[in-house]
Amino acid sequence: MVALVAALIATACGSTAPLPSRPAAGGSPASAAPSAIVALPSATPLPTLATPPPVYWSDCGGGFECGIVDVPRDYADPAGPAVGLALIRLRASDPTHRIGSLVVNPGGPGASGNDFVRQDATAIFSPEILARFDIVGFDPRGVGSSTPIHCLDTLDHFIPLDATAATPASLADLLDGAKAFAQQCGQRNADLLPHLSTADVARDLDQIRAAVGDERLTYLGFSYGTLIGEDYASLFPTHIRALALDGVVDPSLGEATFRENQAVAFEGALDRFLADCAAHPTCAFYSGGRPGSAFDALMRQIERHPVATPRLTNREPVGPTQAWGAVTQSLYAQAAWPVLAAALAQARAGDGSLLLILGDPLRGRSPNGSYSNLIDAYDAVTCLDWPSPRDPAAYSAMATRFTAVAPRVGRLLAFNDVECAYWPVPPARVPAPVAAPGAPPIVLVGSTGDPATPYAWAQDVARQLSSAVLVTRVGEGHTGYLVSACVRDTIDAYLLDRSVPRVGLRCTR
DSSP, rough: OOHHHHHHHHHHHOOSOOOOOOTTTSSSSSSBOOOOOOOOOOOOOOOOOOOOOOOOOOOTTEEEEEEEEEESSSSTTTTOEEEEEEEEEEEOOOOOOOOEEEEOOOTTTTOOOHHHHHHHHHHHSSOOOHHHHHEEEOOOOOOSSSOOOOOOOSSTTTSSSTOOOOHHHHHHHHHHHHHHHHHHHHHHTTTTGGGGOOOHHHHHHHHHHTTTTSSSSSEEEEEEHHHHHHHHHHHHHHHHEEEESOOOOTTTTOOHHHHHHHHHHHHHHHHHHHHHEEEEEETTGGGGHHHHHHHHHHHHHHHHOBBBBBTTTTTOOEEEOHHHHHHHTTTTTTHHHHHHHHHHHHTTTTOOOHHHHGGGGOOOOOOSBOEEEEHHHHHHHHHSSOOOOOSSSHHHHHHHHHHHHHHHHHHHHHHGGGGGGGOOSSOOOOOOOOOOOOOOOEEEEEEESSSOOOOOHHHHHHHTTTTTTEEEEEESEEEEEETTTHHHHHHHHHHHHOOOOOOTEEEEO
16 A cells, blocks of 8 residues: 555654554555455446536645545445545646546555545655646545444454464464454444445446546556556446556455465565665664574564563554564565664564554554554455455465465465455455456556565556556565656656556666
């Protein structure tokens, strides 16, 4: 998730000394993030919708305007109950030369597009993009301020469960927690839970396009936001002006292959982080040139004895889930590697405070101790969009298989979706390639060292979409727009002028 990447880079560029008083890897916030659903929209015809009324924008501080777009909760019943989508807008600074709206999604599922625009838009986008476009963010249905779902009163007891299920006792606790979470989610959100699929969000996106007054959509999606864009392209190929997708999800993969691919990619990124640390004696976790052995010893120690967080008031110790969350999510941005090394060194010395802080944003936890509904929405969308095993034993079998190809992170990814074994709503779709006949050129960005959306996924989707053009970023980390001037210039030219990148473009800066 690009918002996570921004946060990690900001952390890496600051001092790690002062400290303020799950989704697992691959979502958003692993991340972000992290990040990631399969399947394409149903081909079942739906009723034709009336054009929504224009958004009524009102000032909401800091130069931003906010508004609401009401959309059908169930697109098969457009006259039924509505869902209110919360929008935010930063108006084009040069209205005379305004092109239209640039709608953005930072990833997830579960990430707030409103927070992303408010917190990051002016830092991420170039002056020309800010001059020519209204930057529009939205909280997808069920997320943030858009009729949010909530599964538990607090995640304080759910988060610490060992997401790697390293022992029989921790496996039993994880399964019990997953079952309770799923049951509570069904009881508290029965009306909305069946209507949170990515296909629903893609239909919402077209309602947003119409409500902001654009004849065709200009969209930039990151990570899970690329799946929203893929679904949109398949549903509304002729409604596209420009569609740029960075950190591409492959919708044709089944759940097990999808997570196994991520396990291999995260394992590779972790290996490269440790190798980089071993090559630089100034690395805080240098460990005599053997940081890999030191890392394995530290993680085994954390499994047995969680590490205290003495510099944080009233915070839990760091157990396996928190430690692995910090590690995997730090791999989303190479600029965060020095911070991760410092956090590991501090944990080895008995202070897990920095590890806990690194993982907090991807659990949706704010410094004041409150949680967003990121994890609730992440599970709801994942389980609805992604057919997963209903037999809990299948996740242990995946753990055995994944560990053979990803010894360190395989178990974490194998149990990533274990709540789906108990989910009260059946999955709505099946994996399928994306197709968008009639769509204009669609620009994809894949990064060769991306742990959350492996580069091969971007290559595969480029083959699936007949109008796709793939831009390759050579480098570490998740997504390219934020960290690569070449990618940013290429995407900006496409968004502004619909200048299609040359085939085979590789960005090394």
